[in-house]
Amino acid sequence: MSPDQTSAAPPAKRRRNSDLTRENIIEVATKEFADNGFAGARVDVIAERTHTTKRMIYYYFSDKEGLYTAVLERSYGEIRQQENKLDIAGLDPVAAIRALAELTFDHHDRHPDFIRLVANENMLHGEHIRKSAVLSGLGAPAADLVSQILAEGQQAGLFRTDVDALDVHMIISSYCVFRMANKYTWDALFKRDLTAPGSRDHQRTMLANMLVAFLRDTAH
Numbered sequence: 001m002s003p004d005q006t007s008a009a010p011p012a013k014r015r016r017n018s019d020l021t022r023e024n025i026i027e028v029a030t031k032e033f034a035d036n037g038f039a040g041a042r043v044d045v046i047a048e049r050t051h052t053t054k055r056m057i058y059y060y061f062s063d064k065e066g067l068y069t070a071v072l073e074r075s076y077g078e079i080r081q082q083e084n085k086l087d088i089a090g091l092d093p094v095a096a097i098r099a100l101a102e103l104t105f106d107h108h109d110r111h112p113d114f115i116r117l118v119a120n121e122n123m124l125h126g127e128h129i130r131k132s133a134v135l136s137g138l139g140a141p142a143a144d145l146v147s148q149i150l151a152e153g154q155q156a157g158l159f160r161t162d163v164d165a166l167d168v169h170m171i172i173s174s175y176c177v178f179r180m181a182n183k184y185t186w187d188a189l190f191k192r193d194l195t196a197p198g199s200r201d202h203q204r205t206m207l208a209n210m211l212v213a214f215l216r217d218t219a220h
């Protein structure tokens with residue numbers, strides 16, 4: 001298609017093509033940043049793999065940092081969207097907290113690149129998350145959902161009262177992140193593949209059981 005044909009395309013089609021190009025760049029950049037970190041990732045490699053140019057990438061994202069921030073925003077946004085879609089209406093607090101733990105487990109299991117991105121951003125002391133208005137506001141919805149479930153369980157006398165939403169969120173995240181982030185060292189040390197398909201259901205159930213057992217220890 002010639003430049004004249006592109007400029008003559010209907011605005012809706014141009015916008016759709018632009019959105020597809022942007023999404024393709026983010027998709028490829030996610031893999032590049034996950035594999036090589038912010039410092040090691042190369043924009044020219046991303047350009048080559050998306051059949052675009054560095055100039056085009058900078059048109060959409062301003063610079064390498066802008067692209068990396070966009071990758072983080074989409075990656076964190078995906079798990080938050082899933083949490084927001086979690087239907088806990090009609091579920092008792094125990095079933096609801098199990099559903100949330102299992103949702104997080106499933107997401108992290110399917111998105112190993114997300115784990116590597118989180119690890120890299122922690123190495124950068126959360127620099128880009130702190131700068132992003134989008135990312136800085138993504139923590140509240142997750143905490144609010146846990147708070148709702150936790151409060152209902154505490155009011156019903158089902159859950160202990162000496163924990164808060166971030167305590168619960170940390171328990172779930174710790175388990176799910178560890179399983180993915182340490183798979184290679186765990187296998188080297190103990191000869192056990194933490195992500196082996198045959199172990200998946202056992203680990204998923206174990207997480208939910210441990211969390212429920214901890215929360216239901218109301219003697220504390």
